[in-house]
Amino acid sequence: MDVLFPGIGEIIGGSQREERLDVLEARMKDMNVPAEELWWYLDTRKFGTVPHAGFGLGLERFVLFVTGMGNIRDVIPFPGRRRARSSEQLRTQHP
């Protein structure tokens, strides 16, 4: 699920989680997610797995919505002195 808000777009992204071990392992293989790095995560699907769900909410995007501010740099205490460069710029400057 994605929760979309006026003026902001996606404010929450979430899902029910894949609790079936075989389906999860197949999905990880399909998507090149290294199972050996996530053995601890897979363990929860081996020992008493149950359906569960959750989501992520970006605090700053929500604060943008309730304050009516237009730029996310105006709702964090310190917006950073240097403008972040695009990955494109980083590549060309540091090949």
Next chain:
Amino acid sequence: MDITTIKSALDNETLTGTTITVAGWVRTFRNDRFIALNDGSTIRNPQCVIDQEKVGPETRARFTTSAAVKCTGELVASQGSGQRVEMKVTAVEVLGDSDATAYPIQPKKHSLEFLREQAHLRFRTNTYSAVFRMRHQVSFGIHEYFDLNGYNYFHAPIITASDAEGAGEMFRVSVLDAKTPPLDDQGAVDFKEDFFGRESRLTVSGQLQAELAALALGKVYTFGPTFRAENSNTTRHLAEFWMIEPECAFMDLHGDMDLAEGLCKHLIARVLKNSMDDLVFLDARLKEEEATKPKEQRAEMGLIDRLKFVLENPFERITYTDAINILLRSKPFQKGQFQFPVEWGIDLQSEHERFLVEKHFKKPVIVTGYPAKIKAFYMRTNGPGDFGYSEKARPSLRWTCSSLA
């Protein structure tokens, strides 16, 4: 003498007629008599009236913008200050001078771009003090909502060894010498020599760890800083931001949607209750800003009306397939006005999301049932070919088909 906050001086009616002390920073000093004082407890500035016979010109000259001042006096009913009460000052002390010729923020309207360059002082402006008081209200409201609903606040690690979720977007954390790092047999940097004995990065999400906790504590939420080394030079992205990630055992997607909508509404109700002064100011600020835009780009509702509208109306819940069908029938699609193509299987672009939310439904929208290939590996999938699932048509399939992907 104890210092009273300006918020209670203005709101607590039992203080009228008593002598109190307030302290804050001078916003303006008018007619060589009236100090507008702000202490950050509220956006409202009470008028502190100086008796020129008791306070000499050399002291009055120090009431410059942003000077720190302590005033003691009687709170009396106000005639024309715009506030219920004002202070008849009997004693005043300058705690910290502010050189008016050097102080960069003048009592006039500055652009937000200018104030972003003065980030260390911008908290002293009405706009930013309002924003950061509200950021507190939202943060505290998040803890309140989850606590009321039986969730445990769970601290996921900030430095993590896991790179399962796209190492390309993660910041590396290392104590190795950047100029002469230890190398392995292949000539690559040997992270076995690094602090944690392996490559470590800043977290992009605490979700996987929160799942572990939820599958033991039942209900948990994380609330902490999160880092993305992606192109963040937009008005919607940050390299360092704060994320809230609840995780709940024995809950399906319908419960997830209810939890998300409940949280949003709890937070909106909280700011409408606790932040009305700041909202009135920000509402007026937004109206001014909107007035500079061409008419067709202006928002239909003011800030406060919009918050009330979102609070009072259920979020629209649609499937991805519904969303695509609405987009395919939309005017902007038929007129070729979307920049990105629309067909089943695409990831919805921001222009598509904005059309759905701002033009079609005109309220928050929850989209479910995305194609698996555009979503993360941990999202629950429906059966093959079952993507057209509609929860309205097949309510009995709640468990097996309630997933996202």
